[in-house]
Amino acid sequence: MEETVLxxxxxxxxxxxxxxxxxxxxxxxxxxxxLRNAFKIAQHIEKCLEKLQKRNLLNEFLSxxxxxxDKSCYFLKNCFADSTKAVLKKIIVSDCSINQIDISLxxxxxxxxEDKLVECLSDIMLETASKRTLLDNLPAHIPNCFLLExxxxxxxxxxxxxxxxxxxxxxxxxxxxxxxxxxxxVSLLSDNHKHxxxxxxxxxxxxxxxxxxxxxxxxxxxxxxxxxxxYFIQLCISYTDLFKCMVETLIDIAKLLKNxxxxxxxxxxxxxxxxxxxxxxxxxxxILKEQFLSIINENNLxxxxxxxxxx
Numbered sequence: 001m002e003e004t005v006l007x008x009x010x011x012x013x014x015x016x017x018x019x020x021x022x023x024x025x026x027x028x029x030x031x032x033x034x035l036r037n038a039f040k041i042a043q044h045i046e047k048c049l050e051k052l053q054k055r056n057l058l059n060e061f062l063s064x065x066x067x068x069x070d071k072s073c074y075f076l077k078n079c080f081a082d083s084t085k086a087v088l089k090k091i092i093v094s095d096c097s098i099n100q101i102d103i104s105l106x107x108x109x110x111x112x113x114e115d116k117l118v119e120c121l122s123d124i125m126l127e128t129a130s131k132r133t134l135l136d137n138l139p140a141h142i143p144n145c146f147l148l149e150x151x152x153x154x155x156x157x158x159x160x161x162x163x164x165x166x167x168x169x170x171x172x173x174x175x176x177x178x179x180x181x182x183x184x185x186v187s188l189l190s191d192n193h194k195h196x197x198x199x200x201x202x203x204x205x206x207x208x209x210x211x212x213x214x215x216x217x218x219x220x221x222x223x224x225x226x227x228x229x230x231y232f233i234q235l236c237i238s239y240t241d242l243f244k245c246m247v248e249t250l251i252d253i254a255k256l257l258k259n260x261x262x263x264x265x266x267x268x269x270x271x272x273x274x275x276x277x278x279x280x281x282x283x284x285x286x287i288l289k290e291q292f293l294s295i296i297n298e299n300n301l302x303x304x305x306x307x308x309x310x311x
Contacts (some may be wrong), residue, residue, distance in 0.1 A: 042083035122153035169205035181223035223262040
């Protein structure tokens with residue numbers, strides 16, 4: 001009886017390996033149920049391996065499995081290192097339809113969660129030859145916040161392999177546009193500790209560009225203040241040094257506007273209406289409002305004037 005059960009157990013693992021190796025799976029005839037079952041099998045594989053690990057039987061089991069299966073150890077290790085990722089990667093790089101990829105992503109989120117999907121897709125993109133193709137093949141209605149998180153992880157990885165990161169980042173920021181700025185801000189807000197070093201580099205580059213205060217930085221400031229409010233507020237709260245630089249810039253602009261001076265040759269051309277919108281975003285957050293008014297008082301500025309701008 002034990003031998004029969006053991007054989008069934010090994011056969012189950014071998015069936016999963018066969019699925020990972022199958023050249024014609026998935027295809028355009030693969031059903032939603034088959035896709036779901038593939039993830040369920042992968043999830044069960046992971047749970048089995050976890051239990052074996054806790055009982056200190058994992059190495060013995062894998063050694064036996066490698067002898068039991070005629071496929072290469074390298075291939076088997078890739079299948080079992082992250083079983084659910086192996087299934088998702090196989091689906092994404094296959095020739096199946098965009099609709100099936102969409103269904104697979106939704107199934108993945110349903111079984112696991114969105115954070116795990118972001119991490120998994122980030123890894124897949126780094127392992128895949130064409131990251132651009134993979135991004136283009138993601139369904140168009142995937143939430144923007146999800147795609148931003150994904151792109152930020154790719155950016156952080158690429159930054160880790162960049163030689164002159166300081167010069168690269170500062171030039172990137174000076175010539176920044178709205179979409180790139182959002183990726184950079186989301187990168188700064190990343191909690192992926194693998195990229196702590198790269199996040200510090202980005203923060204330093206932001207400060208260096210902010211301190212330049214010349215016309216070459218106009219697009220940087222414009223795109224920074226155009227960042228989605230959710231990310232903008234998080235950035236200001238998380239990075240008080242950056243927030244202080246932003247407030248100092250707003251003070252410079254307000255002084256010019258108050259004295260009816262031209263912004264044409266200033267390092268940021270910001271109309272009063274846009275300045276007012278930015279102040280409102282800040283004042284609507286209790287934490288930032290307190291910090292903002294503290295900086296205003298430190299500079300001996302008229303608080304009433306700033307209240308009128310933010311009205």
